[in-house]
Amino acid sequence: MATVNPVVDETPCVANSVDPESAEWLGVLAGTGPQREAALTRLHEMLLRIAQRECRRRGPRLQITGPELEDLAYQAAADALVAITRKLGQFRGESRFTTWAYKFVILEVSGKIGRHFWQNPPVPLDAEDWDKLPDRFGFDPAHQAEWQDLLAALRRAIDTELSPRQRQVFLAIVVNAVPLDALAIELSSNRNAIYKTMFDARRRLRAALAANG
Amino acid sequence: MNGYSELDRFLRTDPRDVGCAQATEILHVYAELVAAGEPAGQRHPGIAAHLQACGPCDEDFDGLLAALREETR
Numbered sequence: 085m086a087t088v089n090p091v092v093d094e095t096p097c098v099a100n101s102v103d104p105e106s107a108e109w110l111g112v113l114a115g116t117g118p119q120r121e122a123a124l125t126r127l128h129e130m131l132l133r134i135a136q137r138e139c140r141r142r143g144p145r146l147q148i149t150g151p152e153l154e155d156l157a158y159q160a161a162a163d164a165l166v167a168i169t170r171k172l173g174q175f176r177g178e179s180r181f182t183t184w185a186y187k188f189v190i191l192e193v194s195g196k197i198g199r200h201f202w203q204n205p206p207v208p209l210d211a212e213d214w215d216k217l218p219d220r221f222g223f224d225p226a227h228q229a230e231w232q233d234l235l236a237a238l239r240r241a242i243d244t245e246l247s248p249r250q251r252q253v254f255l256a257i258v259v260n261a262v263p264l265d266a267l268a269i270e271l272s273s274n275r276n277a278i279y280k281t282m283f284d285a286r287r288r289l290r291a292a293l294a295a296n297g
Numbered sequence: 298m299n300g301y302s303e304l305d306r307f308l309r310t311d312p313r314d315v316g317c318a319q320a321t322e323i324l325h326v327y328a329e330l331v332a333a334g335e336p337a338g339q340r341h342p343g344i345a346a347h348l349q350a351c352g353p354c355d356e357d358f359d360g361l362l363a364a365l366r367e368e369t370r
Contacts, residue, residue, distance in 0.1 A: 085314045137367065138360045179325045183365060187325040190360040194353060221303045234301060258307075264353050276317040279351055283310055290308035 085283055106181035113172055124165065130182065131189040132161040138193045148200055156196050164189035198265030205262075213260050214239070220261070234293075241292040250285040253278055311350065315343035320354050328358060332365040 102110065112123040135157035143153045168185050175184055214235070217223075223231040242251055253271075256262040257278075262270075268278045320327075320343075327344050330337035338345035348355045 085310075085312070085316045134360075134364045137363070141360065141363065142356070178323070179329045182368075183325045183329050183361070186364045187321075187328075187357075187361055190357050190364070191321070193360070194357055221307070231301070234304065238304070264351075275321075275353055279317045279353075283314065283316075283350075286308045287310045290305070290310070293308070 085280065102175075102177035103180060106175075106177065109181040110172060110175065113169060124169070127168070127185065128161060128165050131164050131185065132157065134186055135160040135164070135189050135193055138190060142193070142197060146197060146200070148197070152200075156193070156200065160189055160192035160196055164192045167192075194265055198263060198269050201263055201266035202270065205266075212255055216261070217259060220258075237293055237296060238289065241289050241296075245288045245292045246285050250281055250288070253281045254285045254289075257282060311346040313343045313346040314350055315347050317347070317351060317354055320344050320347040320351070321357070324354070324358055324361060328361040328365055331362055332369075 109123065109127075112119050113127075136154070139148075139153045139157045139160075143149060148156065164185070167188050175181060217235060218225075218231060221231075242254060246254060253267065256267050257264055264278055264282070265275055267273075268275050271278070323341070323344065327337050327341055330340065348358050
C-alpha cells in the first residue's frame with residue numbers, strides 16, 4: 085500500500101479560511117450558554133437523521149430491524165456528537181463543517197454494526213466454511229473440475245505462503261464471511277490493521293497462484 | 298471461467314491504495330468533491346483505489362455521499 089511505499093501524500097493542505105457557515109458552527113459550538121445548547125440540539129438532530137437513514141440503508145442486509153436499528157441510530161448520533169465537540173479543534177476547513185461532522189456519525193454507525201455482528205454470529209470465528217466459497221466467487225458449477233483445482237491451490241497457498249495472522253484474517257473474512265469491522269473488534273485490532281493484513285495476504289496469494297500456474 | 302476472474306480480481310492489489318486510516322481521514326473531503334461533480338478520483342487516486350478494494354470504507358463513503366445528496370434535495 086502507499087503507506088508502506090508512499091509516493092503521494094494525499095492529505096489535503098490546511099485550508100487558509102473556513103466558509104462562513106462552518107465558521108458560524110465552530111464559533112457557536114466553541115462558546116457557552118443557550119446559543120451553544122441550541123447549536124448542539126440542532127447538530128444532534130442532523131446527526132440523528134443521518135444515522136437513522138444510514139441504519140435503514142444498511143440494516144436489511146445485516147438483519148437488524150425495528151427498535152434495535154433505531155436504538156443503534158440514537159447511540160451513533162449521541163456518540164458522534166460527543167466526538168465532534170471533543171475534536172472541534174481538529175476541523176481543518178478542507179470541507180464544510182457539517183460534512184466533517186456527518187463523517188463521525190457514519191463511522192459510528194459502522195462501528196456499532198460491526199459490534200452487533202457478534203451478538204448472533206452465523207459461524208464461529210475459527211470454523212472453515214470452504215463449501216460456500218465457490219458461490220462467493222461465482223464459480224460455474226459446469227466447470228467444477230477447474231475450480232476445485234483452483235480452490236485446492238488456494239488452500240495450499242494459504243497454508244504455505246501466509247503468516248498465521250494473515251491466514252486467520254483471510255479465512256475469517258473470505259471463507260467465513262466475517263465482516264472486516266466485526267473481525268477487527270473480535271481481534272482487538274482496528275480496520276486499518278486488518279485491511280493491511282488482508283492486503284498483504286491477497287498480494288502473496290495472487291503471486292503464489294500465478295507462480296504455480 | 299467467471300469464478301477465476303472474480304478470485305483474481307479479489308486478490309489483485311493496487312500499490313496506490315492508501316489504506317483505511319488515510320482514506321477515512323479525508324473521506325469528508327473526497328465525498329464533497331464527488332458530490333460536487335469534481336474529478337475526485339484524479340485528485341486522490343490513492344483514495345479511489347482504496348474505496349474500490351475496501352468494502353467497509355466504500356460503504357462509509359456511500360453513506361456520507363448519500364447524506365450530502367439528501368441535503369441538496
